[in-house]
Amino acid sequence: MTQRLSGKIAVITGATSGIGLATAKRFAAEGAQLFVTGRRKDVLDAAVAEIGGKVVGIQADSAELADLDRLYERVKAEAGRIDVLFVNAGGGSMLALGEITEEQYDDTFDRNVKGVLFTVQKALPLLGPGSSVILTGSTAGSTGTPAFSVYAASKAALRSFARNWILDLKDRGIRINTLSPGPTKTTGLVELAGKNEAQQQGLLDYLATQVPMGRVGRAEEIAAAALFLASDDSSFVTGIELFADGGAAQV
Secondary structure (H helix, E strand, O other), X not given: OXXXXXXXXXXXXXXXXXXXXXXXXXXHHOOOEEEEEEOOHHHHXXXXXXXXXXXXXXEOOOOOHXXXXXXXXXXXXXXXXXXXXXXXXXXXXXXXXXOOOHHHHHHHHHHHHHHHHHHHHHHHHHEEEEEEEEEEOOHHHOOOOOXXXXXXXXXXXXXXXXXXXXXXXXXXXXXXXXXXXXXXXXXXXXXXXXXXXXXXXXXXXXXXHOOOOOOOEOHHHHHHHHHHHHOHHHOOOOOOEEEEOXXXXXX
């Protein structure tokens, strides 16, 4: 069976857990040479060992421009180009209007908007015709969720980035798409409910009731959608928002 990313150089930010880790494992299995990032070295090292294949781990915070420079210097020196850029690093927290703090706003927008902007912009010299950029959005960017407005707004910004950047780059043959997962069982999601396992399961059970398919997603299912956008199977697909959400944002 042909590997769909054979010979391709892929960079995945925020690849130490959840969707990023699942996607890194899938890309490696499909033949990609990988460069992956994470903010904590011990967690990054563990992820690299789990991913296997041709993978290099680079400790980096996507909101720190010097870290991005260091990342791309390494990629340029060792691979010379980027064929797939999966901009997955990000995160957020829950605070209702009236309780939102400047700290929460700065943290969320630095990670989800500033980090994404400069992750893509600084990669441009390494991206050539036919390359694929994938931004990790969220159904939260299209729907309403109590106490989640700052995160939701940051993800809506990414959808806007994709629509505009494909026009900025129309002469370069670079595809940019947004992948928007619905509720997916990841560490980042369940910890929104705190550290208590019963509360975490309660959150997952509640979210499942909001999904037409009646369950939350698996990280591997989002990775499969990312693979489509990364591969030549989507060679005429750009500027879209691909929902992998069990129908959550479609009704």
